[in-house]
Amino acid sequence: MVSCHVERPLDDAAWARFDRLQRRRPGGFDVIALMRPPDEEYGESETVWLERARAAAARAPFGLHTHWTSPTHARPTGGDPAERVRRDTLWMRDRGLEPRYFCGGGWYSDDDVRAAVAELGLVDCTPRIGEPSPGTLPTTHSVGALARAVLRPLPGYVHAYFHDYDLLDTRRRAALAAALAVLGRRAAKI
Numbered sequence: 082m083v084s085c086h087v088e089r090p091l092d093d094a095a096w097a098r099f100d101r102l103q104r105r106r107p108g109g110f111d112v113i114a115l116m117r118p119p120d121e122e123y124g125e126s127e128t129v130w131l132e133r134a135r136a137a138a139a140r141a142p143f144g145l146h147t148h149w150t151s152p153t154h155a156r157p158t159g160g161d162p163a164e165r166v167r168r169d170t171l172w173m174r175d176r177g178l179e180p181r182y183f184c185g186g187g188w189y190s191d192d193d194v195r196a197a198v199a200e201l202g203l204v205d206c207t208p209r210i211g212e213p214s215p216g217t218l219p220t221t222h223s224v225g226a227l228a229r230a231v232l233r234p235l236p237g238y239v240h241a242y243f244h245d246y247d248l249l250d251t252r253r254r255a256a257l258a259a260a261l262a263v264l265g266r267r268a269a270k271i
């Protein structure tokens with residue numbers, strides 16, 4: 082499986098690249114958009130955000146990528162992290178978006194966050210290693226790790242991820258497209 086941390090949903094250039102990639106379904110994969118709600122304190126527009134999130138969610142499974150501190154600072158610096166996950170999820174549901182997956186910003190999690198994610202019925206993609214288990218689909222491969230992995234015997238389970246801003250870099254974009262094409266030929270999808 083393949084997911085994208087959509088870090089800059091309001092950046093037109095990054096969004097255009099992501100939008101194009103998700104439509105193209107590289108390697109035959111649905112690219113799961115993991116998104117955080119817009120942050121009003123940082124002047125992010127809800128209108129544009131919703132338009133883009135709805136387009137992404139209409140094309141492929143959708144998920145929540147909570148940033149606890151700010152658009153550019155993912156990990157928590159205070160407050161109740163589990164409560165923020167509940168708030169983000171309900172905010173999306175109130176607007177007709179149904180996140181199925183969750184990945185903590187900066188790979189952060191704790192016992193309360195894990196419990197909230199399970200209680201909300203989200204599949205947790207925050208762990209970086211391990212096999213799928215009920216309620217958990219670890220995120221195993223970065224773009225670089227995927228590019229190396231597809232040249233060797235494939236592990237039984239691969240969950241590749243990238244960031245929307247990776248797509249702004251020609252070389253990274255090409256590496257991702259090539260690796261997903263090979264992975265798509267070799268893998269069964271879940």
Ligand SMILES: [Zn+2]
Nearest residue numbers: 086155186187
């Ligand atoms: Zn992030």
